[in-house]
Each structure stands twice: as structure tokens, then as C-alpha cells.
Amino acid sequence: MAGHSKFKNIMHRKGAQDKKRSGLFSKLSREITVAAKMGMPDPEMNPRLRLAVNAAKAQSMPKDNIQRAIDKASASDGENYEEVRYEGYGPGGVALIVETLTDNRNRTATNVRTAFSKNGGNLGTEGSVQHGFERKGLIEYPASAGDEEKILEAAMEAGADDIESSEDGHTIWTEADQLHQIASELEKxxxxxxxxxxxxxxxxxxxxxxxxxxxxxxxxDALDDDDDVQTVWGNYEISDELMEKLAG
Known part of the structure; x- marks a missing residue:
């Protein structure tokens, strides 16, 4: 079950969003509002909202911001966001999945298409690259949470599928429908x-x-800069040495 974590650069550059704190909070708030609107406004009774709130806390989002995002879900004049997924190919034939929350499909589609076309990519049709991915639950812990043996034991007891450990931290994979349950067990x-x-x-x-x-x-980065884009996933792998060179 153990191995080296490739997830940090498969998802996107670690820290890219950290430099855009206000933009990150906006994305987190949008997810919290949508999650609260789709279910109960209580994180303990709404698994998706609980995950969204935990993600916000992990990025040091203030409690007041989190509560405002939850309250916004019941406001009569609040925006109505919908989830739209885009799929396409980047340079070198890399497959990309772009998850968005938008209140204007036309605007988002135009922005995503433009980002692809201006940066060596091609936006595909729905389902064009999804077959190369699995929908999974993802849980990440910092290296300070414990050594690989400790994390492996906890993950196995909680029912996780796989764990990848490196000096940067630990990546734990679960079945999608077991994410909330396993995350709760690991918290203990x-x-x-x-x-x-x-x-x-x-x-x-x-x-x-x-x-x-x-x-x-x-x-x-162009996709990530768009307020409507929540997450960009890809099947690319960039070596640590190359990543450091490009970041320099």
C-alpha cells in the first residue's frame, strides 16, 4: 500500500493557490454555500458540508467567513451555482479534468476554452478523458502526523484503499462513497x-x-486563476527537480 506520493503535482503545483489567499477563500466559500444549500446547514448532518468546512479550516479560513458562507445558502437573494465539469487535453497529450461551480455557464465555458486554446491545449467533450481516471476519496496528512508505519496502520484500520508516503506527507485513497466515514475514523x-x-x-x-x-x-495556472474553477486534475507527472527549476 505504500509508495511515493505523486499527487502533489498531479493535482496542481503545491502552493500555487496559497499565493492567492483571497481567491482561495472565494472558492472555498462557494463550495461551502453549495454544500449547505444541497443539504442541511449543519456540518454534522451534511457530509459534503463537513468536508467543505474542514477544507476551509485546513487553509486557515476565519470562522466568520465559514459561517457567512453557510448562512448565504439560505439567503433568498443568494447566487445559484451549478457544478459543471470540463475535460480536455493539455501539452503532450496530458488529460485534464476541470471542476467548476458557476452561476453562468456561458461565461465559464468561454473562459475555460480560452485558457486551453491559449496554452497549447484542446477542450474536449464531456467524457473524453474521464475514462482514464477513477473517482476516489482523497485524504492528505502532513509528515508531522506520524511516520509511514503509523499512518499505514491507521489507514488500514479505517478501511482505506491505499497510502502513498513521502517526506512531504501522506496521501490516503479511499472509495468515493467511504470518504466521509474513513476521514472521521482517521480524525480520531x-x-x-x-x-x-x-x-x-x-x-x-x-x-x-x-x-x-x-x-x-x-x-x-490560467484555469486556477478563474474564480469559477474549483479544482484542476490531470494525469501528468513532473519530477521534483524539474518542478523546482520551473518554480525558480
Whole structure:
């Protein structure tokens, strides 16, 4: 079950959103509002809302902001967001899945299509790349949560599918419908996780060369800069050495 975590750069560059704190809070607030509107406004009674609130807390989002986002769900004049997923290909044939929450499909579709076309990519039709991914539950813990043996034991007892450990931390994979339950079990033994969310896990990853990686990361950043885009998933793998070089 153990191995080296490739997830940090399969999802997107670690820290890319951290530099845009206000934008990140906006995305987190939108997810909280949608989750609260779809179910009970109580995180203990609404698994999706609980995951959204935990994600916000992991990014040090103030409690007042979290409560405002929950309250917004019951406001009569609140925005109505819908979930729209886009799929396409980036440089080097990399497959990308873009998850959005939008109140204007036309605006979001135009922005996503433009980001792909300007950065060496092509927006595909729905389902064009999804077959290369699995819908899984994702839980991440920092290295400080414990050594690989401790995390592995806790994950196995909780019923997780797989664990990948590296010096950066631990990535735990679950079946999608068991994410909330397993995350709750892990909280008891390991404390709060850094990340608890549904993910698109690639079946096979594509190793990137420098030229293609440079353009790809521009595409991912362009997508991530859009307020409507919640998460960008891909099947790419960039070596730590190359990632450091590109970030320099």
C-alpha cells in the first residue's frame, strides 16, 4: 500500500493557490454555500458540508467567513451555482479534468476554452478523458502526523484503499462513497487532515519534459486563476527537480 506520493503535482503545483489567499477563500466559500444549500446547514448532518468546512479550516479560513458562507445558502437573494465539469487535453497529450461551480455557464465555458486554446491545449467533450481516471476519496496528512508505519496502520484500520508516503506527507485513497466515514475514523487517531475531498485519480501518469511542462503549468495556472474553477486534475507527472527549476 505504500509508495511515493505523486499527487502533489498531479493535482496542481503545491502552493500555487496559497499565493492567492483571497481567491482561495472565494472558492472555498462557494463550495461551502453549495454544500449547505444541497443539504442541511449543519456540518454534522451534511457530509459534503463537513468536508467543505474542514477544507476551509485546513487553509486557515476565519470562522466568520465559514459561517457567512453557510448562512448565504439560505439567503433568498443568494447566487445559484451549478457544478459543471470540463475535460480536455493539455501539452503532450496530458488529460485534464476541470471542476467548476458557476452561476453562468456561458461565461465559464468561454473562459475555460480560452485558457486551453491559449496554452497549447484542446477542450474536449464531456467524457473524453474521464475514462482514464477513477473517482476516489482523497485524504492528505502532513509528515508531522506520524511516520509511514503509523499512518499505514491507521489507514488500514479505517478501511482505506491505499497510502502513498513521502517526506512531504501522506496521501490516503479511499472509495468515493467511504470518504466521509474513513476521514472521521482517521480524525480520531491522527487529528485533522490537510485535505479531505473527492478526487479524480489517474490510472496512468504521463512524465513531462521541460518544454511541455512549462506550457502545461501555464495552462493549469490560467484555469486556477478563474474564480469559477474549483479544482484542476490531470494525469501528468513532473519530477521534483524539474518542478523546482520551473518554480525558480
Amino acid at each position: 487517531s491522527l487529528g485533522d487532515a490537510e485535505t479531505v475531498k473527492l478526487a479524480w485519480k489517474p490510472n496512468i501518469t504521463v512524465a513531462m519534459e521541460e518544454k511541455e511542462a512549462t506550457t502545461l503549468l501555464k495552462l493549469v
